[in-house]
Amino acid sequence: MNELNIALVAVGGLVLLIGLVSDLFRRTWWTSEPLTALVCGILLGPTVFGLLHPDRWGVAQETLIEQAARLTLAIGLMGVALRLPKNYAFRKARSLLVLLLPVMLLMWLCSGVLVYLILNLPFWEAMLAGAAITPTDPIAASSIVTGVVARENLPGRLRYILSAESGWNDGLGYPFVLLAILMLQRSPTEAISHWFTRILLWEVGAAILFGALLGYLAGRLLEWAENKHTIESKSFLGYTIALSITVLGAAKLIGTDGILAVFVAGLIFSDVVRGDEKAEEENVQEAINRFFTLPIFILLGLVLPWQQWWALGWKGLILVLSVLLLRRLPAILLLHRLIKPLKNTPDVLFMGWFGPIGVAALYYAGLSLHKTGVEAVWTVTSLVICASLIAHGLTSTSLTKLYGRYNQNQQVNRESG
Numbered sequence: 248m249n250e251l252n253i254a255l256v257a258v259g260g261l262v263l264l265i266g267l268v269s270d271l272f273r274r275t276w277w278t279s280e281p282l283t284a285l286v287c288g289i290l291l292g293p294t295v296f297g298l299l300h301p302d303r304w305g306v307a308q309e310t311l312i313e314q315a316a317r318l319t320l321a322i323g324l325m326g327v328a329l330r331l332p333k334n335y336a337f338r339k340a341r342s343l344l345v346l347l348l349p350v351m352l353l354m355w356l357c358s359g360v361l362v363y364l365i366l367n368l369p370f371w372e373a374m375l376a377g378a379a380i381t382p383t384d385p386i387a388a389s390s391i392v393t394g395v396v397a398r399e400n401l402p403g404r405l406r407y408i409l410s411a412e413s414g415w416n417d418g419l420g421y422p423f424v425l426l427a428i429l430m431l432q433r434s435p436t437e438a439i440s441h442w443f444t445r446i447l448l449w450e451v452g453a454a455i456l457f458g459a460l461l462g463y464l465a466g467r468l469l470e471w472a473e474n475k476h477t478i479e480s481k482s483f484l485g486y487t488i489a490l491s492i493t494v495l496g497a498a499k500l501i502g503t504d505g506i507l508a509v510f511v512a513g514l515i516f517s518d519v520v521r522g523d524e525k526a527e528e529e530n531v532q533e534a535i536n537r538f539f540t541l542p543i544f545i546l547l548g549l550v551l552p553w554q555q556w557w558a559l560g561w562k563g564l565i566l567v568l569s570v571l572l573l574r575r576l577p578a579i580l581l582l583h584r585l586i587k588p589l590k591n592t593p594d595v596l597f598m599g600w601f602g603p604i605g606v607a608a609l610y611y612a613g614l615s616l617h618k619t620g621v622e623a624v625w626t627v628t629s630l631v632i633c634a635s636l637i638a639h640g641l642t643s644t645s646l647t648k649l650y651g652r653y654n655q656n657q658q659v660n661r662e663s664g
Contacts, residue, residue, distance in 0.1 A: 253291070253298050258542045261287055265541070279390045281605060282640035284541040285633065288548020301549050308550055309625070313613030315543055316606050317495070320417060321509045322539040323386045323606065325491035327414040328513025330393070331407055333521045336415075336514055339408065345585045346412045347419055353578040354602075355381045355423050358570055365566045366559070368623055375427035375619070376627040379612045380570065382420035384605030385413040386540045387636065391601055391643045400651025404588040405597060414514075417607040418454065418507020422446050424611045428618050454503035458494060458511030465490050465512070466519025488539075490516060506610070543606055547632065555626040566627070567634035575602040593653050597646065604635035 265280055291299045301311065336343060359377025363370055391397065392406040425446045429438035469486060472478035478486075491509050498508035556563055579599035583589050589598055612628035615621065 250299050250303070254545075257287060257291055257299075257545060261541060261545070262538050279387070279636070279640035279643055280541060281387050281390055281544045282636045284544035285548045285636055288545035289551065290548075291545070292549040292551075294551070294553060299549055301546070309613045309616035311613075312546070312550065312609060313617055315546055316610035316613060317506070318492075319386065319540050319543040319606050320506050320610055321491045321495040322488060323389065324414055324417065324506065324510040325487050325513040327385045327389065327410050328510055329487060329517050331411055331414075331514065331517065332403075333518050335407060335411060339411065339588065342408060342586045342588060343411060343415060345582055346408075347415050350575075350578045350582055351381060351416055351419065351423075353581075354574050357578070358574050359427075361566065361569045361573065362627055365562050365569065366623070366627070371427050371430045372621050372623055375424065375431065375615055375621065376624045378420065378423035378427050379615055379624060379628045380574070380604050380608045380631045381423055382416045382604075382607040382611075383409070383413040383575075383602040384607045384635075385410070385417055386543075386607075387603035387605035387639065388413040388601070389540075391603070391639070391647070396644055396647050400647045400654075401597075402654075404590070405594055408586070408588040409598060409601065414510045415507075418504050418510055419451070420607060420611060421504045421507065422451055424615060425450075428615065431619055431621070450502065450504050451507065453501070454498055454505070454508040455511050457498055457501065457503055458508035459515045461490075461494050461497070461508075462512030462515030463519060466516045469520055487513070487516070506607075540606070543609065544636070547609060547629070551629055551633065552626050555622070556630050559626070559630070563630055567631055570631055571634060571638055575599055593650055597650055600646070601639060601643070603639040604632050608632050 261284060265283070288299075290296055293300055301308065304311070332338075355374075355377055357377075358380050359374035362368060362376045363373035366373070368376070388409055392401065392409050397406060422442070426438070426442050429442050429446075432438070433441065465486075469478070469483075490512065494509045494512045495505045498505035559566070576596075576599035579586075579589075579595060583595040583598075586598070589595050608628050609632060612625050615624045615628075
C-alpha cells in the first residue's frame, strides 16, 4: 500500500509540476517531459532510492510492460488523431505511403542488421529487436511537435506529417514484429503463410476496417446526442478517451491489431465531428494526454535492466549510436523527394533526426518477451529507448529553435532581396 501511495504522489506530483511550468519547460529546459519522467522513475526505483519495486507487485514484468504500454498508446494515439487536420491522411496519402512502406521497411532492415552485426545475436532474434525499435513513437514525438516552442518555430506541414507517421506506423509495426516472432517459432514456409493470411489480411486489414467503422459510428452518435441535447459539450474529451479504450479492447477481442484500430478510429471520428469548438479543446486534450502518458516512462525507469546493459560493454554504446544515426536518417535522405511536405534541407534533416523511439517499442518489447521469452530483445530495446529519450529529449528544444531561426533568416533574406 505504501508503494501505491508513493506511485500516486510521483505521478500526480510530476504532472502537476510540468503543468505549472509547461511554458517555461518547453522554452528553456534542455530536456523533454518523457525524459524527465524516466529520470523520476530511475530515482524512485531499486537502483537509487528503492522506494518502488515492481518485482513485488505480483505481475510478470513483461505483462506489466506490455499492457501498460498498450493502454498508454491507445490514449496517446487518439490525441494524435484529433490534432490532425480534417482528411489529412487522404490528402497526404502518397507521402504517408512512402513513410509507411519503403522508409519503414528500410528502418526495420537497418535496425535488425545493426543488432545482428554488433551483438552477434541469432538473425531472427536480431530482426525481432529491430522490428520493436522501428516505429516512430507518437508519445515522444508529441513532446516535439506540440507546445509553444513547436508552434512558434515549426510549420504545420512538418508537425502534421511527423504526427501522422508516428500514429500510423505504431500499428503497422505489428506485422514486422509478428513476422520475426513467427520465424522464430515455425518453419519459414509455415511462418510466411500464416503471416500473410492471419497477420496482414486479418489482424491488420480488419483492424483498419473495424477502427474506421467504430470511429464513424461514434462520431455520428455524438452528433445525434448533441442535436438532441442529451450530452454536455464538456463530455467531448471523456468521450474520446472512452472511445479509445473501447476500440482497443474490442479490437483485441476479435483478434485484430488494437493499436492500429484505435488510431484509425480516431482519424475517422475526428473527420466526422471536426469543428471549431472541438479544435479549441486541443490544450485540454494535451493536458489529459500528459496525465495518461507520463506514467509509462516512470515505469520504464523502474524496470531498466542495468546489469544486462553493463554486460553488453562497448558493443551497447556502438549499437545505440549506430541506431540513432543510421536507423532513420539515411532512409529519409534517400526518399525525401517523394515526401511532399518536406520542402528543403532543414525539413529533411529535422524529419530524419526526430524519429524518437519510445512507448511503441516498449509495447513491442513486452509483447516479444511474452511470446518468445528472448531476454535479449528486452535488453536491446530498453537500451535504445533510453538512448533515444536522452538524444531526442536533449536536442528537441534547441534544434526546433534553430530550425525557426533558419526560417526567419530565409524570410528576411527574401524580403530584403
